[in-house]
Amino acid sequence: MTYVSEGRIASGCSVGAFIDRSGRAISGDVVVELMASMRDRATDLGAGYAGYGIYPDLKDFYALHIMYDSPTAQVRTEEMLRSRFAIKRDEVMPTRQVDSIHAAPLLRRYFVRPSHLALAESRLDEEDEFVRRTVMQINAGLEGAFVFSSGKNMGVFKGVGYPEEIAEFFRIGEYDAYCWIAHGRFPTNTPGWWGGAHPFSVLNWSIVHNGEISSYGINRRYLEMMGYRCTLMTDTEVMAYLVDLLVRRHGLPAYLACKVLAPPFWDEIDRMDEPDRQVYESLRIVYGSASVNGPFSIVCGYGRGMFGLNDRIKLRPMIAAEKGDMVYIASEESAIRAIEANPQRVWNPRGGEPVIAQLYEDVAV
Amino acid sequence: MKRYEMPPSFRLKIDRDLCVACKRCTDECGFGVLSYDHEAGRIKAEHARCVACHRCMVYCPQSAITVEADTHAYQQSAAWPVHLREQVYRQAATGGILLTAMGNAMQYESIFDRLVLDACQVTNPSIDPLREPMELRTYLGSRPDSLEFEQEGGYRLKTEVPPQIRLETPVLFSAMSLGALSLPVHKSLATAARTAGTFLNTGEGGLHEDLYPYAENIIVQVASGRFGVFDKYLRAAAAIEIKIGQGAKPGIGGHLPGEKVGDEVAATRMIPAGTDALSPAPHHDIYSIEDLRQLVFALKESVEYSKPISVKIAAVHNIAAIACGVARAGADIIQIDGFRGSTGAAPTIIRDHVGIPIEIAIAVVDQRLREEGLRNRVSLVAGGSIRSSADLAKAIALGADACAIGTAALIALGCRVCMKCYTGNCSWGITSQRPELYGRIDPHEGAERLVNLLRGWSLELKEILGACGVNSIESLRGSRMRLRGIGLDAQTLEILGVSAAGASC
Known part of the structure; x- marks a missing residue:
């Protein structure tokens, strides 16, 4: 079995997501139903889910979900984890045997906090950055180990199989989340592998993606200059790191980060009034290498909310809908209607125009 | 006898x-x-x-x-190619340095011709430039690593972005001086630059009075001879370039013979008519990188930090480290001139044997600047044998922000690359200062031909972008995955950061 891909994986896919802005937790069964209706867009080569609000009792700890291809990799990784973190809980990931799912890696999860000493030695004053770097080090340097989820009060579950089967395997129905993001994968040029399934996640960020990034080469080199190491050779990994860089590290509002990924055309910018024109001109000048070209629809979860975004000429489908506190995003309208028969509003967002939905301000999770 | x-x-x-x-x-x-x-x-x-x-x-x-x-036949000898025998005959007769012009004429293999571009099939769609917007606009200047905004109703930019120059297509005209070129050619270039939304570079010969109205589309050069440099010249320009070196003659100064220094050239260069205009090999106030920094900032001060400062260097063996130094010295733009870059006059031996190809130089400089976290701080312009829109696309994919063209622009005006610019006899009037010859260039017609060339290349570049499935030039820039090498050795491929044809992504 291969956990580390030799080549870059491009894919076409289904994406589906929803959020309850009031913070009400919704069973994973609902998101599985959403994805099941788009089976045609998926294959048995990869699927995954990200749930936000699933670990309320351990919400102050980073939940590291790690896959190992050997006990040796596990031993070496755990040695590193122990040197850097206080580990609150360490357990085998709860799974269920599913006939069609073969050769799953060893799956464990750890609820951790950076140890004071390690944090001080790292000279990083920010826990998030410390965790991000550790995750990158494991994924790039520890052979046979792969951290696929590292946020707080959220978790990613993914593997090789159809969305319904992966849900069954990871017992998705047993988790309740206020925001679910899901993916079914149709890879175009390499066999699926567990780490390569979506969502891709770092810290609280998770991304599902339908598309192939035609600007991958420069996006990747740009991220490398900014200290990221693209180990998975997938388009979506690049997307996840870009969002992390723009929003978490550079502090751009999510809306402007979307405008970096899918910038307005120059003739639109030329027609803007000041100060907007200056805002978008400078975004393109400074962040040109971070703009993502080629067909894509993505949904990105970021803790308190999610946003959906299409490439600027909308070369992949993405539909949004709203009802009460709920906001839905999916590749197909039929999928949304499968779980909400009567949405108040259904719309087809324009290319490059983000759909941002987040918890109401007074909601604590 | x-x-x-x-x-x-x-x-x-x-x-x-x-x-x-x-x-x-x-x-x-x-x-x-x-x-x-x-x-x-x-x-x-x-x-x-x-x-x-x-x-x-x-x-x-x-x-x-x-x-x-x-x-006429010569006895064949692989050891003694005809041009070398002829060099010996000429040198034996004169005892001098053999002069020539234009770019390297030796048969070094072109790396551009060993690189092929990518295109989309099925999984990511190609984009039709006739039906979808396709953006070539390019900015040159120094960029901060990140931007800060504040929200007041809408978003407001808080970060100050350093001055930029804006090109509607990623091509500008290389530095070619008045003196090397005739005035009508400079006028043609200036008019074309304005119409096409790009820039003319004055070279080291100053800016003729008639061209000041075009200053918004002009980059002025400050070279080792300091010809024609004064405050109005610096203030008028869109950007200022310090010329350290030139691809055709790295490490070598310039010599405009007195025969080519007529009244117009003399007035523009601020020297007496008929005198030789000699540019020293180094700037006599730059003997180190810190000296360069002082000149960069002296120029920035002189224009109150209102325009980018470019530094032009020739592609030589240690170019990556040199370019990093230049970036640290405060340059906003680095223009790199490959060993095929042209000249109005240079010793043949230097032109043909010194320096390295632009493809290599741009690749190593872009990579090193990234490794040192400096790539945002400078824009890169590649020059020296950009012969077609394909070369342009390949140079950009290797990491250039834009390319400069000199020879291609002159060919558009009729140049046949006869390599006799230094004689002042150019029958096409391009490099001659003889009125009966340069009068042959009609600036309006010349500008039209140059604009046509830029338009043709831009349309082709859009086709290339569309085939690659991207709709803006920044998505090709530095995207070396869109290139593959054919018949290049492994080390060259590694240096270029390009895979061999057949390698998957």
Whole structure:
């Protein structure tokens, strides 16, 4: 079995997501139903889910979900984890045997906090950055180990199989989340592998993606200059790191980060009034290498909310809908209607125009 | 007396049945090849003077003239190619440095010609530039690593972005001085730059008074001779370039012979007419990188930090480290000139044997700047053998922000690359300061041809982008995955950061 891909994986896919802005937790069964209706867009080569609000009792700890291809990799990784973190809980990931799912890696999860000493030695004053770097080090340097989820009060579950089967395997129905993001994968040029399934996640960020990034080469080199190491050779990994860089590290509002990924055309910018024109001109000048070209629809979860975004000429489908506190995003309208028969509003967002939905301000999770 | 001269390289064939002895060709030739033989009553040619510039052939109303390569044979020897034997004959006769012009004429393999571009099939769609927007706009200048915004109703930019120059297509005209070029050519370039939304670079010869109205589209150069540099010149320009080196003659100064320094050139360069204009090899106030920094900031101060400062360097062996130093010295733009870059005059031996190809230089500089976290701080312009829109696309994919073209622009104006610019006899009027010759260039017509060239390349570049499935040039820039090498050795591929054809992504 291969956990580390030799080549870059491009894919076409289904994406589906929803959020309850009031913070009400919704069973994973609902998101599985959403994805099941788009089976045609998926294959048995990869699927995954990200749930936000699933670990309320351990919400102050980073939940590291790690896959190992050997006990040796596990031993070496755990040695590193122990040197850097206080580990609150360490357990085998709860799974269920599913006939069609073969050769799953060893799956464990750890609820951790950076140890004071390690944090001080790292000279990083920010826990998030410390965790991000550790995750990158494991994924790039520890052979046979792969951290696929590292946020707080959220978790990613993914593997090789159809969305319904992966849900069954990871017992998705047993988790309740206020925001679910899901993916079914149709890879175009390499066999699926567990780490390569979506969502891709770092810290609280998770991304599902339908598309192939035609600007991958420069996006990747740009991220490398900014200290990221693209180990998975997938388009979506690049997307996840870009969002992390723009929003978490550079502090751009999510809306402007979307405008970096899918910038307005120059003739639109030329027609803007000041100060907007200056805002978008400078975004393109400074962040040109971070703009993502080629067909894509993505949904990105970021803790308190999610946003959906299409490439600027909308070369992949993405539909949004709203009802009460709920906001839905999916590749197909039929999928949304499968779980909400009567949405108040259904719309087809324009290319490059983000759909941002987040918890109401007074909601604590 | 012994005769050592070489046989002529070219031979003019005049079809006597067609020739009506109108003498047009005798006027057209700047090199004095053709004359009218009164006794014989017909045109005669002194073949040895012919440089194959085609002027007579193109302008003969009877189409009676053909320029042919002289077919004289030499005994074959792989060890002694003909051009080397001829160099020895010439040098034995003169005892001097052999001069030439234009770019490296040796048969070094072109790396551009060993690189191929990518295109989309099925999984990511190609984009049709006839139906979808396709963006080539490019900014050159220093960029901060990140931007800060505040929200007041809408978003407001808090970060100050350093000055930029804006190109509507990622091509600008290389530095070519008035003196090397004739004034009508400078006017053609300036008009074309304005129409196409790009820039002319004055080279080291100053900016002629007539061109000040075009200053918004002009980059002015400050070179080692400091010709024509004064405050109005610096203030008028869109950007200022410090010329350290030139691809055709890295490490070598400049020499504009007094014959080419007429009144206009003299006034613009601020030197007496008829004197040789000598540019020293180094700037006499720059003997180190910290000296360069002082000049960069002296220029920034002089224009109150209102425009980007560019530094032009020749592609030499240690170019990556040099470029990093230049970036740290405060340059906003680095222009790198590859070893095929042209010149108005240079020693043949230097032109043909010094420096490295632009493809390599741009690749290593872009990579090193990234490794040192400096890539945002400078824009990169690649020059020296950008011969087509394909070269342009490949240079950009290797990491250039834009490319500079010199020879291609001159060819658009009629240049036949005869490599005799330094003689001042250019029959096309491009590099001549003789009024009867440079009067042949009509700036309006010249500008139109240059704009056509830029337009043609831009349309082709859009086709290339569309085929690659991207709709803006920044998505190709530095995206080396869109290139594959054919027949390049493993180390060269590694240096270029490009995979061999057949390798998957």
